[in-house]
Amino acid sequence: MHLAVRLAAAILSVPPDVLAPYVPMMAPAPRNTLEFDLRNEVDSIMSGPCCRSSSDSAPLFAVSREEVNYVNCDSGLPSADIRLFKSENNELSIPEASTYGEITLLGARQLFHHMGLTSYAKSHPNERPSYQFFDLGSGGGRLVIQSHLELPAVFKSVGIELFSSRHKIAAQTWDDLTQNGDASRIRTLAEKSWGIEENDKNIVSTVDLYEGDLFELDISQATHIYVSSLCFSEDMMKRLAAKIELEGISLQMVASLRPFPSSHNEIKNNNEAIKKRASLGSNPWIEYIEMSWTKARGDGCPVYFYSVKHADKT
Numbered sequence: 001m002h003l004a005v006r007l008a009a010a011i012l013s014v015p016p017d018v019l020a021p022y023v024p025m026m027a028p029a030p031r032n033t034l035e036f037d038l039r040n041e042v043d044s045i046m047s048g049p050c051c052r053s054s055s056d057s058a059p060l061f062a063v064s065r066e067e068v069n070y071v072n073c074d075s076g077l078p079s080a081d082i083r084l085f086k087s088e089n090n091e092l093s094i095p096e097a098s099t100y101g102e103i104t105l106l107g108a109r110q111l112f113h114h115m116g117l118t119s120y121a122k123s124h125p126n127e128r129p130s131y132q133f134f135d136l137g138s139g140g141g142r143l144v145i146q147s148h149l150e151l152p153a154v155f156k157s158v159g160i161e162l163f164s165s166r167h168k169i170a171a172q173t174w175d176d177l178t179q180n181g182d183a184s185r186i187r188t189l190a191e192k193s194w195g196i197e198e199n200d201k202n203i204v205s206t207v208d209l210y211e212g213d214l215f216e217l218d219i220s221q222a223t224h225i226y227v228s229s230l231c232f233s234e235d236m237m238k239r240l241a242a243k244i245e246l247e248g249i250s251l252q253m254v255a256s257l258r259p260f261p262s263s264h265n266e267i268k269n270n271n272e273a274i275k276k277r278a279s280l281g282s283n284p285w286i287e288y289i290e291m292s293w294t295k296a297r298g299d300g301c302p303v304y305f306y307s308v309k310h311a312d313k314t
């Protein structure tokens, strides 16, 4: 949490959590003018109206042509025109598509900072980049792509999305950026801003975007996982916790919009057949991060951060 918030909370004698939701949304300061330029580049290639089909520029929210009528492009929230959601018998039925929202570009920078992706601990001069960032439920793929463009510490950015139309937008966006050269140009700018020279690069970084169910994805190589789980059921959260603790052998950090149910620990403790390889624990910390649906209000959405522990490591 921001130092200024802690100080203000101490002066007012209230817990920092009380003030956190009211703190204006700010990205961590860029480390130098190159990183400042980098962010401007990313903002300009990733901003635009919310439907790819509505203009030549990249979408603000990567919703598909089918979904665009149901989303307010300024907020990412369901359209204010309630008539769109009325069925023939006049009952209100909001399609699942209308719940689509994304983390903003600024929010992504806050997220990367809190996940510890904006630097790498070098124990050896040639040791880099070491992280694999996974977005489970990657929608239009913009967070995955931004992690590749802005984070030289990440050498693999992976997204998986259930909705075919959203996956297609993600794949198309990535394809466009690689074809027109923006992806490699901006990644090189990011590396320069981190002080990485051309002849220093020894690992080819990649973006992998899959269409499918996140429960089917191999997450054994993921070091950092983000899951925009606001619409996930309690049962999905339990299943996801179980998957992470069984398969997340390389994991360091998980960030989720919903906390994992504390009962996930009890259930597995009673089941001797399940051997945990990673532990999410039950004490996440919370940061407030800008999302498309909070942007208009000027505040953030609580995100739960779990520092993953491994049984075989001290």
Ligand SMILES: C[S@@+](CC[C@H](N)C(=O)[O-])C[C@H]1O[C@@H](n2cnc3c(N)ncnc32)[C@H](O)[C@@H]1O
Binding pocket: 099, 100, 101, 102, 103, 135, 136, 137, 138, 139, 140, 141, 143, 160, 161, 162, 163, 166, 212, 213, 214, 215, 228
């Ligand atoms: C709110 S969007 C978040 C998009 C992006 N991750 C972001 O934060 O900007 C969540 C996405 O998760 C997808 N999703 C939900 N359940 C899923 C599943 N079982 N497997 C893959 N994707 C899923 C939804 O289709 C939706 O596009």
